[in-house]
Amino acid sequence: xxxxxxxxxxKYNLKEIATLTLAMTTSMLRLYNTLTRSIEVFEPxxxxxxxxxxxxxxxxxxxxxxxxxKYINDDLLKRVLIANDYQVKHVMNxxxxxxxxxxxxxxxxxxxxxxxxxxxxxxxxxxxxxxxxFKSIHLVNIQRPDIVALATEHITEQIxxxxxxxxxxxxxxxxxxxxxxxxxFSDYTRLSRQSLKDKAVGxxxxxxxxxxxxxxxDFALWFFTVGHFADHTMRWSSPWGEGFPGWHIECSAMxxxxxxxxxxxxxxxxxxxxxxxxxxxxxxxxxxxxxFVNFWVHHNFLVVNGEKMSKSKKNFYTIEDLIKKGxxxxxxxxxILTAHYRDKLNFTWESLQGASNALNNLKExxxxxxxxxxxxxxxxxxxxxxxNNDLNMPxxxxxxxxxxxxxxxxxDKSADLVEMDKILGLGLADYIGKPLQIPANVLxxxxxxxxxxxSGDFAKSDALRKEIKKLGYDVEDTPDGPKIK
Ligand code: AMP
Ligand code: ZN
Numbered sequence: 063x064x065x066x067x068x069x070x071x072x073k074y075n076l077k078e079i080a081t082l083t084l085a086m087t088t089s090m091l092r093l094y095n096t097l098t099r100s101i102e103v104f105e106p107x108x109x110x111x112x113x114x115x116x117x118x119x120x121x122x123x124x125x126x127x128x129x130x131x132k133y134i135n136d137d138l139l140k141r142v143l144i145a146n147d148y149q150v151k152h153v154m155n156x157x158x159x160x161x162x163x164x165x166x167x168x169x170x171x172x173x174x175x176x177x178x179x180x181x182x183x184x185x186x187x188x189x190x191x192x193x194x195x196f197k198s199i200h201l202v203n204i205q206r207p208d209i210v211a212l213a214t215e216h217i218t219e220q221i222x223x224x225x226x227x228x229x230x231x232x233x234x235x236x237x238x239x240x241x242x243x244x245x246x247f248s249d250y251t252r253l254s255r256q257s258l259k260d261k262a263v264g265x266x267x268x269x270x271x272x273x274x275x276x277x278x279x280d281f282a283l284w285f286f287t288v289g290h291f292a293d294h295t296m297r298w299s300s301p302w303g304e305g306f307p308g309w310h311i312e313c314s315a316m317x318x319x320x321x322x323x324x325x326x327x328x329x330x331x332x333x334x335x336x337x338x339x340x341x342x343x344x345x346x347x348x349x350x351x352x353x354f355v356n357f358w359v360h361h362n363f364l365v366v367n368g369e370k371m372s373k374s375k376k377n378f379y380t381i382e383d384l385i386k387k388g389x390x391x392x393x394x395x396x397x398i399l400t401a402h403y404r405d406k407l408n409f410t411w412e413s414l415q416g417a418s419n420a421l422n423n424l425k426e427x428x429x430x431x432x433x434x435x436x437x438x439x440x441x442x443x444x445x446x447x448x449x450n451n452d453l454n455m456p457x458x459x460x461x462x463x464x465x466x467x468x469x470x471x472x473x474d475k476s477a478d479l480v481e482m483d484k485i486l487g488l489g490l491a492d493y494i495g496k497p498l499q500i501p502a503n504v505l506x507x508x509x510x511x512x513x514x515x516x517s518g519d520f521a522k523s524d525a526l527r528k529e530i531k532k533l534g535y536d537v538e539d540t541p542d543g544p545k546i547k
Contacts, residue, residue, distance in 0.1 A: 089446070285308065327355070362406050
């Protein structure tokens, strides 16, 4: 992309370049960058390669559908990048050590606490919930990142980064920990745009404070297994003494180890802006002297009655809960697609039912289509334009429905659908030209129900309908007779 521009720049005057740029912008990917608080044309450092880093889960409890919203949106971003012909290297961490109860490095380690509560070892807890996480993301068709990096398997990288910071004079040591000295780093709050004074007040409200800490906003890079952490199970030797890494250092160390000093895109929930990502920028840029991330992409929450769905508020559902209630996990994925990633999304069972109906209707329509004959056309282009417009998936879904409702008999709708579904990830392409195969036992029940209805035995007809539903089918009574879904 860069070379195309460079090669062509000499041929045009400034006005023409502006017009050309505008024309190109309509089909180029644009993303909202939290760092600049504006939508910018996305350009990677070394096209067509893109380095994408996403903050992964802290594996001490069940993955809930709030988490899944965030990972579905990461997955959509990755799929949109691929649709724009980028070669994406996607790295995600697994936090299996060092994330304390408060994000500001205070209180107990979430993993150690989870292990005690469940009477398991920390290693067992980490393994159990990491597996649960991957099962959950698989159910909603999220592609596994190219590299999954466990914090406990990258202790050397984290120590090396702290050593770099030590050489440059950014750290100090207390009896309890090694801290990053925020006063040595200029413009520390550039991402959150908070004043340091406000941030300090927030931190003082946290659970447990190291009295030797010079400044409340300083954050831990390495905890020693002394005092409060004397019984901490996970521990490693380091040049400064035995202990374990703080949470923030793992993301800087692992992202830079796999993607280089400057990342194209880093994502995370909006809760990570004021502490975790602010600290990642400070420690990475202090160590390398280079810009850490070009594009910061932050996702908004899935909420319940206006409150963030979270483990601590106990207002969460897992994807298993949804399945137990009879929902296809992909209906949840469809629901996520109907809200923009920067907006809150209020979860209700009614909205999930609506998404489920919409997905079923889509499949119904597609079953009657012919296999694709050629390449994708105008609806796909319009869909991609919406996706490229800061991942406007609600608009893209509206274009999908335009395609569904298009009545031009010569239009190769399937070709467009196949491309759209590569981004949507709803498994729609599998339904093209596949009429519903109804097993003989279901057909028998449908006939029995029809007879019951004709003879006015509605109690029996309702009971049979329930039985049919249990087998995964639904009967809709239409003027042309029963319609099976
Ligand atoms: P955690 O495992 O708590 O570190 O969270 C992992 C990721 O999930 C973070 O990026 C959070 O921002 C995100 N997350 C947690 N709860 C929600 C929610 N209710 N809606 C959307 N994202 C969430
Ligand atoms: Zn992180």
